[in-house]
Amino acid sequence: MAYREKLAALNFVVMALVYAVYFTFTFMQPPPTRLIDMLWLFGIAAPVHALLYGFIGFAIKVHAGKEGSAPxxxxxxxxxxxxxxxxxxxxxxxxxxxxxx
Known part of the structure; x- marks a missing residue:
């Protein structure tokens, strides 16, 4: 699989995993009354998604070598x-x- 295809697949998999956990926890809780109660879990999920994608994407780029830095x-x-x-x-x-x- 090409480098950019690996990054696209990685983004899809990481997004599916992180937000599946997010929506599972969101739907298990009763409806919140305050805005901060709705956003605290998203405030955790979004950085986790970014960090996982960043670290694994960096590993893919290092492993890809020249293909990872090609224009x-x-x-x-x-x-x-x-x-x-x-x-x-x-x-x-x-x-x-x-x-x-």
Missing amino acids: LDERDRAIMRRGRSVAYLVLLFGTLLTGVI
């Missing part, structure tokens, strides 16, 4: 542009939906 080719740049535009639209509509509701 993006045209196809990878096109995929990144498309992903960023879709992510922006999802964030925009989510923000608008949250503001309306």
Whole structure:
């Protein structure tokens, strides 16, 4: 598997594991009444996700050698542009939906 594919798979696996635990704990608790009670668990899950992805991603980069530091080719740049535009639209509509509701 190519270096960038390994990073994408790593992000998917780490995200699935961390947020599966997060949602399990969230749904097991009664609905919170204060905002801080809703956010404390997310405040733990997000840094755990970032740290796991960072440490394992660094290990993959070291193991990949030259492939890990190679510049993006045209196809990878096109995929990144498309992903960023879709992510922006999802964030925009989510923000608008949250503001309306």
